[in-house]
Amino acid sequence: MNRINVKKFGFAMGFTGALVYAGCMIVMATAGQEGTITFFNSLLHGLNVTSIIRMDVPLLEALFGIVQTFILGWLIGACIAAFYNVQLKTRK
Secondary structure (H helix, E strand, C coil): CCCCCCHHHHHHHHHHHHHHHHHHHHHHHHHHHHHHHHHHHHCCCCCCCCCCCCCCCCHHHHHHHHHHHHHHHHHHEEEHHHHHHHHHHHCC
């Protein structure tokens, strides 16, 4: 089996998480409060998000959120790749 490049896999996971976050921002910006609630209620298998949706998110907070999501995704992806690579060494 091939080894996974830890930095590249981490970046891919971080960038994917940031894209999902940006998609959420686009839904909230274009669908309005009712559309956003409907979208996330259906996405989350009927979980009612009405009481936790906050539409007035400041731009700086959203920017911090997308950066934090990227960092967490990078760390999670790097851990997955590293654990996978370590497992390859022990099986040989």
